[in-house]
Amino acid sequence: MRVVVAITGASGVDYAVTLLRTLKEEKQLIISAHGERLIEIESAISREEIESFADKTYEDSDLEASVASGSSQFDAMCIVPCSMSTLSKIACGIADTLITRTASVCLKEGRKLILVPRETPLSKIHIDNMSRLAGAGAIILPAMPAFYSGPKEIQDMVNFIVGKIMEALGLEHQLYKRWKG
Numbered sequence: 001m002r003v004v005v006a007i008t009g010a011s012g013v014d015y016a017v018t019l020l021r022t023l024k025e026e027k028q029l030i031i032s033a034h035g036e037r038l039i040e041i042e043s044a045i046s047r048e049e050i051e052s053f054a055d056k057t058y059e060d061s062d063l064e065a066s067v068a069s070g071s072s073q074f075d076a077m078c079i080v081p082c083s084m085s086t087l088s089k090i091a092c093g094i095a096d097t098l099i100t101r102t103a104s105v106c107l108k109e110g111r112k113l114i115l116v117p118r119e120t121p122l123s124k125i126h127i128d129n130m131s132r133l134a135g136a137g138a139i140i141l142p143a144m145p146a147f148y149s150g151p152k153e154i155q156d157m158v159n160f161i162v163g164k165i166m167e168a169l170g171l172e173h174q175l176y177k178r179w180k181g
Contacts (some may be wrong), residue, residue, distance in 0.1 A: 001025040002074040003169065004067050005054070006099045007144035009034020012081035012118040012143050013042045018155075018162045019080055020053035022173065028067060028074065029054035030099050034083065060097045067102045076169055077102055078130075081143065084119050084126055091129035107136050114168050116161065118143040139168050149176040 007016045009032055020027055029051060031039070034113050039047050051057045065073045079086060079099065083115045086099060092145040095101040106113035115138055119126065141164055145157035154178070163175035 001076065001169070001171070002028065004028045004030065004074050004102055006030040006032070006077065006079040006082075006086075006102070007035035007039070008032045008049075008081060008083040008086040008099060009038055010081035010086075010118045011038065012116070013038050014155075015116060015118075015161050015165075016080045017043065017045065017050055017053070018158050019078060019165055020050065021087060022162055022166065022175065023171075026169070027054045027056075029057045030060055030067075030102065031057075032060045032083075032086070032097065032099055032169040035060075038081075041100060058098055060099055062098050063101055065098055068098060068105065070105050070109045071107070072105070074111070076114065077106045078114045078116065078165055078169070079103065080114070080116035080165065081118040082115040083142050084117060084129075087115055087117055087133065088129050088146060090115070091132045091136075091169065103138075107138065110137065112169065114141055114142055116133040116141050116165065117138070141165060141168055141179040148179050 089100045090103045095104040145160045159175040166173040
C-alpha cells in the first residue's frame with residue numbers, strides 16, 4: 001500500500017508524526033505552509049526529522065508532482081491534521097495546492113481519502129462540508145479520542161486516533177486496547 005500523508009494548519013501535528021512512524025507502508029508526505037508553522041509551534045521535532053519518516057516529500061506548491069495525477073500509483077491519502085480551510089476547499093472542488101489536488105484525485109479515482117479535522121466547536125458550514133465530502137466518498141475521522149482504553153498520557157490519546165486511522169486504511173495495529181464490552 002502507498003499512502004500520501006498531508007499535514008495542514010490545524011492543531012494536532014503529533015497525530016501525523018505518530019502515523020508516519022507507525023505506517024510500515026510506502027509513505028509520501030506533503031506539508032502545507034501553515035502545517036510547517038504548526039510543526040514549529042507544537043512539535044518537539046523538526047520538519048526535517050518528520051520528513052525523514054517519509055519515503056518521498058513534496059512541496060505543497062508543486063502541482064506537477066506525481067501524486068497530482070490520477071495515473072499516479074498511490075492507494076490512499078490521510079490529511080492529518082486537516083484544517084477546516086483545507087476541508088472546505090476539497091468539499092468545493094478547489095484544487096489550488098498539491099494537498100487539495102491530491103485529495104481531488106482520490107475522490108475522482110475512488111481512492112481512500114481520510115480527513116482528520118481537529119476543530120471545535122463546529123459551525124453549520126463545517127458540518128455541511130464534512131457531510132458533502134462523506135457523500136463523495138471521503139472518510140471524516142475527527143480527532144476525538146476515547147477514554148475506554150484507559151489513556152494515561154497524551155500519547156495514549158494520540159495513539160487512539162492514529163489507531164482509528166490505521167483501521168480506516170485497513171491496516172493492523174497495536175496502538176490502543178480495544179473495547180471488550
